[in-house]
Amino acid sequence: MEYTLLNNGIKIPMLGLGTYRIGETDNDVYRAIRTALDVGYRHIDTATLYGNEAPIGKAIRESGIPREEIFVTTKLWGDDVMKEAVPQAFDRSMQLLNIGYIDLYLIHWPVKGKLVSTWRQMEKIYASGKAKSIGLSNHLQHHLETILEEANIPPAVNQVEMHPYVVLDDLVGFCAENGIICEAWSPLGSNKVPLLKEQVLQEIGERYGKSPAQVVLRWDLQRGVIAIPKSSSQERQQANLDIFDFELTPEEMQFIRSLDRNYRTGIHPDEITF
Numbered sequence: 499m500e501y502t503l504l505n506n507g508i509k510i511p512m513l514g515l516g517t518y519r520i521g522e523t524d525n526d527v528y529r530a531i532r533t534a535l536d537v538g539y540r541h542i543d544t545a546t547l548y549g550n551e552a553p554i555g556k557a558i559r560e561s562g563i564p565r566e567e568i569f570v571t572t573k574l575w576g577d578d579v580m581k582e583a584v585p586q587a588f589d590r591s592m593q594l595l596n597i598g599y600i601d602l603y604l605i606h607w608p609v610k611g612k613l614v615s616t617w618r619q620m621e622k623i624y625a626s627g628k629a630k631s632i633g634l635s636n637h638l639q640h641h642l643e644t645i646l647e648e649a650n651i652p653p654a655v656n657q658v659e660m661h662p663y664v665v666l667d668d669l670v671g672f673c674a675e676n677g678i679i680c681e682a683w684s685p686l687g688s689n690k691v692p693l694l695k696e697q698v699l700q701e702i703g704e705r706y707g708k709s710p711a712q713v714v715l716r717w718d719l720q721r722g723v724i725a726i727p728k729s730s731s732q733e734r735q736q737a738n739l740d741i742f743d744f745e746l747t748p749e750e751m752q753f754i755r756s757l758d759r760n761y762r763t764g765i766h767p768d769e770i771t772f
Contacts, residue, residue, distance in 0.1 A: 504654040505677040514541030516728035524553040530730035531557035545573035555595035573606035576772035584619035603629040657681035662757040681724040688763040706744045
């Protein structure tokens with residue numbers, strides 16, 4: 499596993515496990531997390547919206563792995579922002595996870611008119627020590643600029659949909675200039691688009707004995723982007739971890755970047771409403 503440092507000195511694994519719709523039941527979720535931890539994952543990403551914090555917390559507690567070795571992210575949902583119930587939402591996540599503290603707490607989506615006021619609440623949570631780092635999810639450069647103008651504590655992370663069909667070089671660069679690490683959700687695309695069937699990914703993979711998915715995840719890491727692919731299958735979880743023994747050339751990185759078509763599988767951050 500490779501790690502990087504957030505802007506507050508906290509160490510974070512460069513590869514994590516996404517858990518959105520990872521199982522239909524709590525038992526499904528529990529088994530997927532236990533399997534992931536068993537094969538070597540040390541970074542688990544969840545959210546209030548996903549409704550799976552309780553089984554994830556149980557799997558972490560019962561894994562036998564020291565708490566400090568597992569990095570856990572969860573997120574604040576927009577409905578709680580609208581209700582002005584940010585502290586209550588955080589406390590609820592703390593209770594459901596029941597793992598002592600949260601490594602990274604993110605604002606899940608930008609809520610118009612409430613960017614700065616919500617960030618002030620996040621800073622208070624960070625000051626409490628119950629969240630070791632705070633950041634954003636699905637925020638674009640203009641959202642970041644608004645928050646950074648008023649922030650006492652800069653965001654540590656911005657998690658966005660990012661894959662070779664939506665490369666977001668400008669956003670990655672802006673975040674890097676401001677000490678913010680980008681994370682890619684849905685880094686392998688989705689069933690909506692045949693990203694992993696792209697010939698260039700297959701050809702690059704053949705050179706290294708790797709799958710197109712492994713090539714894409716390696717591409718993320720070499721961009722300095724944390725990737726959190728979702729999988730409940732032990733075989734795929736293990737395969738997604740097997741990306742630390744090869745390196746793409748600058749030319750290969752550019753070939754992959756050239757797939758960009760600014761195509762999102764999820765909602766545009768400026769279009770979400772609560």
